[in-house]
Amino acid sequence: MRRWTAGWHRIGLQTQFYGKTLGSTGAAFTYYPTELVRLIAQMGLGTGALAVIGGTVVIVGFLTLTTGALVAVNGYNEFANVGTEALVGFASAYFNVRLIAPLIAGVGLAATIGAGSTAQLGAMRINEEIDALEVMGIRTIAYLASTRLVAGIVVVIPLYCVAMLTSFLAARLGTTAIYGQSTGVYDHYFNTFLNPVDIIWSFVLALTMATVIMLVHTYYGFTASGGPAGVGEAVGRAVRTSLVSSALAVLLVSLAVYGQSGNFNLSG
């Protein structure tokens, strides 16, 4: 009984933290704009070893590149079984936009900027730097959590553009260069079935995921405890929770957007 109520109590504390973070976004813009800009730069291009390999942009782009290539590999072979391999362009326009790019970009975001935020905030927490900031009179939630939330949402927009473009590129390259389909056939079916409204909804999914991921990761970083191993445990919990929550959020928003009519017309 006590463990059950303790679980609910934890959920309540988490929700309270999310409320405070969301409420302090105004304070983040007003009082800490420099920190905001610094975080946008750090999240986009990474620090340390991650900067060497190109930062978040390259990592998320690589992840969607490999999964876009999957559309080409699986799609071409399965469609060739029924003689409709010309429709791989359609498969790319449909599955990359609605399914693959949002989910894989979400995974990439959780791994890079999410885990990075939890590791940074966790290390600050166990070094008692957050307590020192509070003593100095800095609004810690606005300075640390809200700025990261806003920076994450700002960074996601160009990042998601890159993610979708690389997934389209990988599918096109795989089908035309490796499997030898003509670019005219591929482009014709790709452009016919690429729906601009779908792409806008895809962006809404990406923004939803970024919000959920940053909220969860900043909470776990802010409340880390137990030395360096505790930081690792916090990152682990945060990655698990954010992956599940962002996948659920994507599912629910997709059902809300496409549940009624599907927004897919084969003819006309």
Next chain:
Amino acid sequence: MISTVKATKPIRAVGGFFAMALDTLVLIPRRPFAWREFLSQSWFVARVSLLPALMLALPFTVLLVFTFNIVLIEFGAADYSGTGAAFGTVTQLGPIVTVLVVAGAGATSMCADLGARTIREELDAMRVMGIDPIQALVVPRVLAATLIAVLLSSVVILVGLVGGFIFSVFVQHVTPGAFAGGMTIITHLADVVIALIKAGLFGLAAGLIACYKGISVGGGPAGVGNAVNETVVYTFVALFAINIIASAVGIEATL
């Protein structure tokens, strides 16, 4: 003879990783095998990964099935909904979801644990005592990650298929018999075996990367946090890179 130029640091890291991986693989058959550590690590990884993996499989699979069904219902081919669901879940989603969670949960803990021991100089103390930390700590962890990834992926595939079935039949009104009958049209035993091999490879890669980042950490507690972050990133990148290669090989092998 090891270069100290700063620009070569990532290349040295890759070299160090392959060296440790080779050491680990060579030390697996050497006695004494750390059975107790292997079992406790296996139980730990399974304990932290089971529930999140099942909870992650459901939205991924339902979204896949939902997206597929919109197209199939438009064609009038809703009876083939089971075919698409089975193929997507068995060949792609099962291994990927398993390793997202095993890497996100298990690998980060392995890295944090080994990293904390490294900065406390516990691994150096073990070396002084004549215990090889790779044989005592890394080998059981890597094998535990591999084993649990393989075992978990089958559970994830099962739960994903059940979730897809419930969603298709009760929400999108697909015929249940057609769903169940269509599942084995393009997904055969070879695909299931390849999926399990993929999950094992992913688990192996995740374990090796996590342990390497753990034992090569430096810079105090902040360094451990950094190492954990990099573990997650590199594991996910390796996962998707291995996935595309294994998928291409698998498709050619089962064609």
